[in-house]
Amino acid sequence: MNFKKIDAPSIKELFLSQIxxxxxxxxxxxxxxxxxxxxxxxxxxxSKTIVHEGIRELTRMGFLDVMSRKGVxxxxxxxxxxxxxxxxxxxxxxxxxxxxxxxxxxxxRLYLECPAIEKLARRRDPDDIKKLELLQEDMQKEISSDIQxxxxxxxxxxxxxxxxxxxxxxxxxxxxxxxASISAWADYCEYIGRQNTYEVLVQxxxxxxxGDAQSAIRLFTEHIEEYxxxxxxxx
Numbered sequence: 505m506n507f508k509k510i511d512a513p514s515i516k517e518l519f520l521s522q523i524x525x526x527x528x529x530x531x532x533x534x535x536x537x538x539x540x541x542x543x544x545x546x547x548x549x550x551s552k553t554i555v556h557e558g559i560r561e562l563t564r565m566g567f568l569d570v571m572s573r574k575g576v577x578x579x580x581x582x583x584x585x586x587x588x589x590x591x592x593x594x595x596x597x598x599x600x601x602x603x604x605x606x607x608x609x610x611x612x613r614l615y616l617e618c619p620a621i622e623k624l625a626r627r628r629d630p631d632d633i634k635k636l637e638l639l640q641e642d643m644q645k646e647i648s649s650d651i652q653x654x655x656x657x658x659x660x661x662x663x664x665x666x667x668x669x670x671x672x673x674x675x676x677x678x679x680x681x682x683x684a685s686i687s688a689w690a691d692y693c694e695y696i697g698r699q700n701t702y703e704v705l706v707q708x709x710x711x712x713x714x715g716d717a718q719s720a721i722r723l724f725t726e727h728i729e730e731y732x733x734x735x736x737x738x739x
Contacts, residue, residue: 515550515551520558528592535577537575541555565581566583587680593605601685607735607736612677617674620674623670625714636668656686666678692731695731695734
């Protein structure tokens with residue numbers, strides 16, 4: 505066995521972490537101007553190169569905006585950010601999205617999965633149906649397992665559904681958020697009920713088999729909206 509050496513965070517990573525935390529906590533607000541690179545280097549006890557590289561990385565992530573001849577400003581990262589920004593926000597919140605973010609992620613699922621359902625129902629490919637049925641069987645076997653294992657089988661069905669549609673981006677997006685949102689998948693299964701969750705998938709597959717995209721989408725949307733109302737009630 506080849507165990508690798510455990511390395512402490514680099515100075516650059518610590519610099520990024522501190523600036524991210526100051527922005528996400530609100531200590532640094534959009535349109536706030538940062539000190540010069542030399543001032544930051546002197547104040548934080550790091551090299552100017554670290555500061556320069558860190559600012560470039562934070563700009564790429566949408567946290568900062570470098571304005572020629574004017575300086576570096578905190579950006580409105582909700583509008584300028586990307587997936588790396590989102591993961592930084594999740595890390596800052598302890599690795600778990602807050603309920604508002606979970607509600608937004610549920611909307612993203614609607615955007616990803618509804619078109620996939622429509623494509624599969626229109627195609628009605630027996631191989632697609634068989635793959636979904638096998639995943640249903642996996643879910644049925646795990647009904648009595650711990651909730652995260654059961655939720656993982658639900659995730660595999662929904663992710664496979666998007667993958668079978670032929671869209672290569674949708675399953676990657678779902679994978680990207682799986683670790684951060686597995687607790688939400690588990691909570692969804694507990695709230696909807698394991699047996700009910702399983703039966704929804706069985707019915708979804710049947711609708712796809714029959715080419716009834718509208719019923720499958722309506723079923724999926726109704727349960728997502730019900731869970732969103734549950735989350736909203738906790739805000």
